[in-house]
Amino acid sequence: MGPEFWLYFAVGFAAQLxxxxxxxxxxxxxxxxxLAGGVTPANASASVHAAKVFTGAASAISHIAHRNVDWRLLVLLSIGGVVGGVIGTYILTSVDxxxxxxxxVGWLGLMxxxxxxxAWKGARPKPFSWKSPLPLGLTGGFFDAVGGGGWGPVVxxxxLGxxxxxxxxIGTTNAAEAFVAAAVSAAxxxxxxxxxxxxxGLADHLWSVLGLIGGGVIAAPVAGWMTKVLPLRMLTWIVGLVVTGLAVWQAVILFG
Structure with missing residues (x-):
């Protein structure tokens, strides 16, 4: 258990919070x-979704305990997300x-x-006009599998919009993500x-995945409580700046 584990433990903990x-x-x-560590998109997505099976389950339990889940919405989002995630996985594993x-990288930058x-508007945008949760879950699951992230930003x-x-x-989206992650990992x-x-090289990322799981599972019980008490706008600024900055960095490496 070297420094790589603890680095990803910290990343998983902060990201799950x-x-x-x-x-x-x-x-x-x-x-x-x-990706910044040189992992290929397919390996990165596979690793992250393997970790999200555990962190997502822990997060779902936390949100259920805090009564943050709408059960009908959970079922419809999960069905759509599973189908979209499997389709996205097939496409991602079919290309170089x-x-x-x-x-x-472009998708992550867009997110x-x-x-x-x-964060800037202080309100919730509406990137998609669909009102039905089934196609929304389908779209979120697809982009989540292809990009390794995107379920939350889309869904x-x-x-909220x-x-x-x-x-x-927030609670229902997090709970549904556990089912999507399990389906994508199985795919x-x-x-x-x-x-x-x-x-x-997929096995080479074992300690990274274990670190993400460890940090995320420990953070998950706190996450449901944080939904109620923390200033979301400040956290939104921080996440947006970090993700955009890392995406720009990756773009410079790719095209520079």
Whole structure:
């Protein structure tokens, strides 16, 4: 258990705290950090979703305990998210990692700007006009799998922009993410076992994944409580600046 574990433990802890309070940012932050460490997009997404199975379950339990979950919304979002996530995983494992990385970095940068926009306006934007949670979950799951992050920025922002209760929107989105992460992880495993996806170096990220899991699971019980008490606008600024800055850094490395 070397310094790599503790680095990702800290990243997972901080990302899960913010994710629990904002309903977004765990996948975006952790994927961006992995990409900055030279991990390929598919390996980064697989690693983050493996971690989110555990952190998402812990977060779901916390939000359920704090009565932050709308059960009907949870079911519909989860069904759509599972289908979209599996489709996104198939596409991500079908293309060359170097070819898709610029698009993934661009997507993360866009999510960073969306988060900054939320902080600047002090209100919730409405990036999508769909009112039905099923297609919303489908879209969120797809972009979450392809980009390694995006479930929260797409789903939470849309729900809040549609006038949903903030506690229910954030809590339900976090709870549904556990099911999406499990489906995406299973899809990555199926692609690997069937030979559809051939990858090298995935096992090298074991300590990174364990660190993300450890930090996230410890932070998750606090996250449900943070939804009620912390100044969300300040956290939104911090997350937006961090994600956008890391995405710009990756773009400079890719194109510089």
């Amino acid at each position: 913010v994710d629990g309070a904002l309903g977004m940012a765990y996948g975006v932050v952790t994927t961006t950090v992995l 990692g170097d070819a898709i990385k610029p698009y993934v 960073g700007l969306v988060i900054l926009y939320r 939470t922002s849309t729900l 549609s006038g949903a209760d903030p506690r229910k929107a 990555f495993l199926a692609a690997l076992v069937s030979g559809h996806w051939e990858t090298d």
